[in-house]
Amino acid sequence: MSHFDVIVAGGSISGLMAAREAAKACATVAVLEEDAEIGTPEHCGGLVSMEGMKNLGIVPDASAVENSRIRRARILSPSNGFELSAEKQKVVVLDRRALDKQVALQAQRASADIRVKCSVRSFNKDGTRYIVKTSEGDFTCDYFVDARGVASIINKNRDGVLSSAQYEVFAPWIKRDAIEVAFDSERYPGFFAWVIPTGDGRGKVGVAGKGINAASALKSYMDAKGPYSVVRKVYAPIWVMGPIASFVSGRTVVVGDAAGQTKPTTAGGIYTCGTGGLLAGRSIAKAIAAGKKDDSILDEYQKGWSAMFGEEFSKMLVARRLLERLDNKALDELFSAIPKDKLEDASSTGDFDFHTAALAKMLDVKSAGRMAKALLGNEIRRLVDG
Ligand SMILES: Cc1cc2nc3c(=O)[nH]c(=O)nc-3n(C[C@H](O)[C@H](O)[C@H](O)COP(=O)(O)OP(=O)(O)OC[C@H]3O[C@@H](n4cnc5c(N)ncnc54)[C@H](O)[C@@H]3O)c2cc1C
Incomplete structure (x- = not known):
């Protein structure tokens, strides 16, 4: 059975950040991703601030930047609306498939072993180690990082989950410089509909809400806007109830969406979940450097994340x-x-x-x-x- 200091379940932004930081400290790190390709299936609008990217230590490759010309945000209620300038916020739209691969390359260069089509089925403590059962056989590790996304959290609590649909759309009503956010408590209770442009006439259009049929709500939203063609459809749950009580239990460390690190207002998580992975990876690296004797070092991760985002x-x-x-x-x-x-x-x-x-x-x-x-x-x- 192969042994690693750290096994990360889930090869998306938070898991890859944790792997990158832990592997920098010469730990043996494996990232096990159940999908066949890092970054897929993409279920993200990719809207993020350049400041957030900088804090994660990522300068997005040109191939990852779908739109760097967002200048305004139109915020609508059913019969009203206003416009905010978004110049100062320096937000960009990223292609998550390319971004996640870029972070995977950073992690691999730091010596992490990344494996796709490898689904984690269970992890159980066996003395001081974990036995991790996967679709590709069994592994052991000293530290287990759960970065399996919303799937991990909804097993514990379904209440904070909203249904969402996001389509890649070609439509003349999408303007390259304008994000749109539309509130309607009947159509999208507890959330909103959105347009994230990737260019003139193209973008990611979505809706989310409590207990809604996201597909039909999205269809009505787009039907009211004019002609369009849908070229890709994604349905995914989103978590909006904030962080779980404890990110660390023994040597099990939970990061990203799995730890509820997505913003409760917008469900944006690239930066806040990525930071979760970054801080978790650093605290694991520190615990390993200290001879794996002091697990209280791992608590620095939750303290650090809460100091940044708790309030x-x-x-x-x-x-x-x-x-x-x-x-x-x-x-x-x-x-x-x-x-x-x-x-x-x-x-x-x-x-x-x-x-x-x-x-x-x-x-x-x-x-x-x-x-x-x-x-x-x-x-x-x-x-x-x-
Ligand atoms: C429709 C939608 C739009 C969004 N738009 C934005 C946006 O514009 N900006 C923004 O900042 N955030 C956005 N988000 C949120 C953002 O996508 C997430 O917060 C972020 O991807 C969380 O990263 P993560 O690594 O924690 O989890 P995820 O990205 O969910 O990754 C979890 C990974 O674990 C893998 N996995 C699951 N189970 C297993 C298993 N058993 N074994 C191995 N691997 C497993 C999955 O395949 C996946 O790769 C959006 C989310 C949705 C649903």
Whole structure:
């Protein structure tokens, strides 16, 4: 039976980041990915900030950048809407297939052994080691990293899961420089519909919501916009309930979507899940360098991630609860209550990865604040008073 210091189950952004960082410390690391190709099937809009990429130590290859010209975001309620400038946020649309392969190459160069079409079926403690049973035979390891995505978390809790559909679409109504986010509490309860352009006339168009038939909701959204052709369809669950209580148990370390590290507002996870993998890999490397004697070193991972994102994620959860309570009339009223100067302020100071501060500024308007308070009581203070 082959033995590795670290086995990572799941070869997507969080697992590959964990593998890259652990392998840099000369640990023997295997990444076991059940699909036949790293980066597939792609189930991601690929919208990410360049700042986030930089923090992950990734300069996206030209082949991974589908669109670097996003300049504005149109935010719509059923009968209202406004536009934010997105110049300052420097967001790009990435091709996840290419991005994940790029990170896989980084991990491989750091000496990780990446295997595809290798599905992890179980992992069990056997003394100080784990026995990992896979479709390609059994392995042993000292540290097991669970990076299997939402599939891993929904086995424990189905409540925080929304259904989503995202299609690759060719349509004249998609403009290269504009993202669209459309709220409608009846069609997409607890979430929204979106357009992420990859070029003029092409993009990724999706919807998500609690208990919806995502395929028919997406069809209605696109039918109302004009002609289109769908060239690829993806259906995937998304997790919006924030991080699980404990990322580490013994020498089992959970990262990425499997640990609930996706933003509860937008379900964006490339940066926050990637950071989970990065910090987990570093703490495992440190524990190995310390002679595998002190497992408390692994706790540095959860402390580090929570220090970066804990506060922001709890505010995002408050914003989520507010959204879940707004009906379409309230959505329209809220949108019309936001004055132009607040929108300009949000455009010029808003941070794509830490967006609750911009949201709080927009709600810090008398009528909007009154409505939010009526719906959430004093809980809204956690968002607005910061
Ligand atoms: C429709 C949609 C749109 C999104 N758009 C964006 C966006 O625009 N921007 C953004 O930042 N985020 C977006 N996200 C979120 C983002 O895709 C995820 O947060 C991110 O990919 C999580 O990375 P991960 O490595 O934790 O998990 P995943 O990317 O889910 O990867 C898990 C990996 O584990 C593998 N696996 C599962 N089970 C096993 C097993 N038993 N054995 C071996 N391997 C296994 C899977 O094949 C997969 O490769 C979107 C998500 C969805 C669903």
